[in-house]
Amino acid sequence: MRVQVHNWLQAVQARILPPTCIRCGCAGRAPLLDLCEFCEAELPKNAAACRLCGMPLAPEAQGRCQSCARRRWHFDSVLAPYRYEYPVDRLVQRFKYEGRLEVGRVLATLLGHAVQCSGAVRPEALLPVPLARSKLRARGFNQAAELALPIAKSLSLPVRRDLCARVRATQDQAGLRARDRRRNVRGAFAVVGSIVPRHVALIDDVLTTGNTCSEIARVLKAAGAERVDVWVVARAMH
Numbered sequence: 001m002r003v004q005v006h007n008w009l010q011a012v013q014a015r016i017l018p019p020t021c022i023r024c025g026c027a028g029r030a031p032l033l034d035l036c037e038f039c040e041a042e043l044p045k046n047a048a049a050c051r052l053c054g055m056p057l058a059p060e061a062q063g064r065c066q067s068c069a070r071r072r073w074h075f076d077s078v079l080a081p082y083r084y085e086y087p088v089d090r091l092v093q094r095f096k097y098e099g100r101l102e103v104g105r106v107l108a109t110l111l112g113h114a115v116q117c118s119g120a121v122r123p124e125a126l127l128p129v130p131l132a133r134s135k136l137r138a139r140g141f142n143q144a145a146e147l148a149l150p151i152a153k154s155l156s157l158p159v160r161r162d163l164c165a166r167v168r169a170t171q172d173q174a175g176l177r178a179r180d181r182r183r184n185v186r187g188a189f190a191v192v193g194s195i196v197p198r199h200v201a202l203i204d205d206v207l208t209t210g211n212t213c214s215e216i217a218r219v220l221k222a223a224g225a226e227r228v229d230v231w232v233v234a235r236a237m238h
Contacts, residue, residue: 054078
């Protein structure tokens with residue numbers, strides 16, 4: 001009965017407020033996705049990626065990238081369905097820096113669909129990557145949390161924003177050398193929740209260097225987590 005009511009409400013909403021593409025303004029497509037088929041087809045898919053860190057690889061490549069052969073990550077896998085290139089980069093920027101939450105809802109829908117199609121191991125909880133207080137005040141929202149909420153709803157999973165906190169301000173990672181990036185985030189996060197799930201999926205918009213998510217995974221595992229995956233919209237080429 002609940003499913004029938006939900007489907008009926010979606011049908012009514014689609015008729016009253018039909019989906020409109022956030023890129024070109026044409027009609028979107030069902031189920032209530034504000035992105036047309038042509039614009040979705042232009043999104044750069046991360047079809048061949050490192051099985052550990054999600055780094056885009058050449059189409060013929062398989063397995064791990066060279067970076068993962070040289071270093072150890074604390075997370076267990078990365079799911080990044082798109083490359084951080086045009087037009088995905090522009091969509092993320094509109095969402096994050098222009099406050100276009102409707103764009104964030106489309107990105108969350110795309111990421112949630114990728115998760116369901118990937119056959120990824122189901123976590124016990126989702127954890128949006130905590131945002132620095134200064135950025136949260138300036139921006140007014142945490143983009144990772146905005147992505148996590150609809151994904152959690154579609155998968156019937158809890159969002160544990162109370163699980164981990166950013167306890168130290170950090171420099172912007174851009175422009176720092178690889179070693180300095182790791183040092184920059186060391187000790188920047190702490191587990192504050194009393195009960196840590198055994199399996200957690202971190203949610204964010206873009207994975208750039210991977211150091212922030214690796215540090216969060218480190219503190220989660222030190223507190224009792226056994227597996228930490230990373231789900232992001234896009235993977236940057238760094």
